[in-house]
Amino acid sequence: MPDILLIQPPIEDFYLTLKRTVPYGLASIAAVLRRFGFSVAILDGLATSKARTIPWPDTMVHLAPYFGRFDGTPFCLFHQYRHFGYAIAHLAQQAKASGARLIGISSLFTAYSDTALHLAEAVKRVCPDAVIVMGGHHPTALPAAVMANNAVDYVLRGDGEASLPLLAQAVFAGEQPLDVPGLVHRTTSGALVVGAPAMVSDLNRLPPPAFDLIDWHHYQRHGFGSLAITAGRGCPLRCTYCAVNAATWHGYRRRDVASIIAELTEASGVIPVGFIDFEDEHLTVDRSWFMAMLSAIRQHFADQPPELRAMNGLLASTLDAEMMTAMCNSGFRTLNLALITSCRQQLARFRRPDITTDLPRIASLARSRGMNVVAYLIAAGPGQDPFASVRDLIFLAGLPVLAGVSIFYPAPGSADYEWCRRNGLLPSTFAQMRATALPLTHTCDHRQAATLLR
Numbered sequence: 084m085p086d087i088l089l090i091q092p093p094i095e096d097f098y099l100t101l102k103r104t105v106p107y108g109l110a111s112i113a114a115v116l117r118r119f120g121f122s123v124a125i126l127d128g129l130a131t132s133k134a135r136t137i138p139w140p141d142t143m144v145h146l147a148p149y150f151g152r153f154d155g156t157p158f159c160l161f162h163q164y165r166h167f168g169y170a171i172a173h174l175a176q177q178a179k180a181s182g183a184r185l186i187g188i189s190s191l192f193t194a195y196s197d198t199a200l201h202l203a204e205a206v207k208r209v210c211p212d213a214v215i216v217m218g219g220h221h222p223t224a225l226p227a228a229v230m231a232n233n234a235v236d237y238v239l240r241g242d243g244e245a246s247l248p249l250l251a252q253a254v255f256a257g258e259q260p261l262d263v264p265g266l267v268h269r270t271t272s273g274a275l276v277v278g279a280p281a282m283v284s285d286l287n288r289l290p291p292p293a294f295d296l297i298d299w300h301h302y303q304r305h306g307f308g309s310l311a312i313t314a315g316r317g318c319p320l321r322c323t324y325c326a327v328n329a330a331t332w333h334g335y336r337r338r339d340v341a342s343i344i345a346e347l348t349e350a351s352g353v354i355p356v357g358f359i360d361f362e363d364e365h366l367t368v369d370r371s372w373f374m375a376m377l378s379a380i381r382q383h384f385a386d387q388p389p390e391l392r393a394m395n396g397l398l399a400s401t402l403d404a405e406m407m408t409a410m411c412n413s414g415f416r417t418l419n420l421a422l423i424t425s426c427r428q429q430l431a432r433f434r435r436p437d438i439t440t441d442l443p444r445i446a447s448l449a450r451s452r453g454m455n456v457v458a459y460l461i462a463a464g465p466g467q468d469p470f471a472s473v474r475d476l477i478f479l480a481g482l483p484v485l486a487g488v489s490i491f492y493p494a495p496g497s498a499d500y501e502w503c504r505r506n507g508l509l510p511s512t513f514a515q516m517r518a519t520a521l522p523l524t525h526t527c528d529h530r531q532a533a534t535l536l537r
Contacts (some may be wrong), residue, residue: 085124087116087251088183090206092190092199093168095137097150097161097519102360104129105302105311106221109189110292112243118290119248121130121255126177127199128202130166130298139164140392142514146521149533156536161519166379171198175205183213185254187247190219190229193495194517200232214254218243224326226267226277228513238267241280241332242316244289262353280332286316287342291349299354306524307357307389310350314343314376318364319533320398321481322423322435326496328364337369340376344383356384359414363419367393368402369408373405377413388414396421399441407448413418417455419487422444424460425473425478433464434498439478446482456484463527464491465508472535490518490532 091110094332106127113123139147143164167516178186190199203215216237221227223240230238237260239246246265250503253260260266265281283289302309317333318325327333350356367373381388391414399420408417425439442458449456458479462472472488479486493500493509493516503509504521510522521532 084120084122084182085249086183086255087113087185087187087247088126088178088181089113089187090098090126090174090178090189090202091128091130092202092443093166093171093186094195094238095140095166095173095198096195096517097164097166099129099134099165099167102304102309102358103304103311103362103428105309106297107292107311107313107362108191108243109187110297112187112247112287112296113296114290114294115244116248116251117293119252120483121251123296124183125293125296126174126181126299127298131169131424132301133169134165134167136163137166141331142512143520145529146519149521151530152517160533160537171202171205173200173537174444175209176365177450178206179209183210184405185214185216185429186210187243187252188215188217190217190221192245192517193221193513194492194515194520196225196229196513197223200229200234203232203234216247216250220326220353221495222267223265223280227275230267230269230275234489236268236269239263239281240267240278241266241456242283242349243281245283247279269506282332282334283316284336286336286338288344288418291346294350294353297353301356306355307522308350308354309360310347310348310389311360311362312343312350314338314361314363314366319368320365320434320436323433323498323502324491324494325364325459326494326500328472329379330498331496339341340372340379342381343376347380347383351383356389359390360394360459362395363393363394365401366398367406370401370406374409377409381413384414386477391415392417392419396420398436399438400436402441402448403446407445407452407454411452411454417457418445418449419457419459422458422475423458424471425475429443429464429467429471430522432466433461442484443482446484456482457487458482459487459489461489461491463521463532465502465523465525467491469527469531477533488536490517490521490536491495492516492520492522501537 315337318328321330
């Protein structure tokens with residue numbers, strides 16, 4: 084019977100990218116809780132192939148003209164809305180059976196926050212004496228919205244490794260946890276007290292995540308473990324659409340190479356590793372550090388290197404021929420590059436570097452090394468001309484790359500979220516703050532956005 088249970092909720096959407104759902108953050112928090120002497124279990128609501136078709140929610144009915152019929156062509160979009168993962172009632176019963184006194188529920192994305200809160204309600208019904216705390220990006224950015232639900236006892240803002248162990252100490256000692264960093268709690272009068280986000284200033288002092296608590300039967304490729312990890316937190320850039328960069332509380336914090344290798348050693352002791360996705364923003368900005376990390380990875384895995392990816396996107400202007408050769412020799416088979424747009428005016432609006440002259444060079448170097456290239460675009464953003472996005476697609480069509488189009492959505496905590504709020508452009512519900520909901524229409528209507536996505 085664990086002292087603490089950490090839960091990853093299921094997800095409801097048109098699609099799910101399975102290899103990016105490893106509960107890495109919960110495993111990292113669990114490792115620190117163990118260091119404090121607590122027993123911990125992870126209940127992963129996504130660790131199953133279960134996915135059932137469910138009725139479209141009312142908040143998505145405006146998409147019926149674009150997603151509402153089956154399309155078997157190569158240009159198909161979405162059709163069926165699904166519940167990915169275990170049923171909420173099942174997870175609640177599992178939480179009850181665990182006997183945990185403190186239950187943490189992650190809520191990473193605002194678009195899925197309703198599902199996380201429904202899970203909190205279900206758990207509270209069957210575990211009325213348990214303390215329920217929520218953390219993740221959504222409660223950090225919008226704590227009052229989460230605390231409006233009485234099933235949630237506390238919110239922890241920021242890095243859970245810096246706060247949940249202290250909250251657990253107070254809960255198990257029967258004390259009021261008023262001095263916990265990042266804590267959001269209610270006073271006796273019902274008023275909210277909102278603490279500033281907690282931050283781990285030195286990531287190298289964290290223990291490796293508790294990889295043994297992850298259900299690896301679900302996170303495998305070809306019989307090997309599929310990891311999603313971070314080499315740091317935050318991002319050195321200040322793009323307006325992003326909520327985790329140097330302009331936010333996250334700042335930019337990078338781990339030492341030795342810390343990353345210690346983590347990979349820990350993971351390799353649990354399951355043979357065949358795939359590693361670095362979920363960092365712009366992993367290659369510091370060239371000497373990145374080259375040292377590649378060298379250490381090659382040395383660590385020796386004759387059986389895993390495939391490496393950086394799916395959040397690399398900055399093409401930071402790449403060169405020597406680096407790309409080292410990447411290829413270390414396990415990179417695909418480059419994910421963040422173009423965003425080739426329109427200079429929109430780049431200035433996004434506060435985003437222009438890589439249009441770098442992309443053809445890098446695409447050519449990648450092709451000569453047998454590497455694939457995916458170039459990401461953002462369309463239908465604040466003030467963004469849909470015809471400029473057409474020109475972006477034409478630009479990419481002339482290169483040996485796969486275009487990945489993402490429809491803009493307002494991410495709470497970002498500068499563009501605040502811009503949308505000030506200009507009355509935020510969607511009416513949290514559920515619509517996702518790319519598949521085509522949320523903004525002030526310069527690009529739904530039909531244009533769906534056409535660009537198709």
